[in-house]
Amino acid sequence: MMRRLPIIPTVFVLAAVGVMLALGFWQLDRRAQKEAMLARYAAAQTISAEVPWPANPAQEELALFRRTTIDCRVEGKDSPLAGYDRMGTVGWAHAVTCVLPGGARAEVVLGWAKDLAERQWTGGMVSGVIAPGAGKSVRLIADPPLAGLAASALPDPKTIPNNHWSYAIQWFLFAGVALVIYVLALRKRLAARGDEG
Secondary structure, eight states, X not given: OGGGSOHHHHHHHHHHHHHHHHHHHHHHXXXXXXXXXXXXHHHHHTOOXXXXXXXXXXXXXXXXXXXXXXXXXXXXXXXXXEEEBTTOOEEEEEEEEEEOTTSOEEEEEEEEESSOOXXXXXXXXXXXXXXXXXXXXXXXXXXXXXXXXXXXXXXXXXXXXOOHHHHXXXXXXXXXXXXXXXXXXXXXXXXXXXXXX
16 A cells, blocks of 8 residues: 555645644744743732833843833824723823933833823823833833823733634644545545556
């Protein structure tokens, strides 16, 4: 029977199944890493001591969900973003870009409002919680809020998805389905050859 197996399709299917299994195990490893990260974030929320504003991207991950205070010189205008207040009401989080001593920049969410009306704030000291920003950057959620705004929702690690278990199951299922389909196709091919013989 081994002589009757088509070599190239068999190698191709086995390689594809191997890749799918490897991706499944990689997702399981990512799940463990994500669980450790989420536990670290949850622990960070309980620490009252402040950290310095992260000076570079390598420090941002360790500063997430910690409190900090910065000296903000506002650059540009108020930029509203879709956001929530502390009660979960949908509205607008009003953000500004701050230039920090030394020239670094930081996005600061001053607070929340139901409207888009521009808020005037000239800058100063801002305390708050370091939150994930757009892309891989971070932003500061002012706490207490500024510029006469209501308090924006504070960042919560529970909102960060950990879907790696379901992704792993999907890859394992894809591998199993690929093997079943190939075995069925192979049986059909061998049966057709047997009928011809």
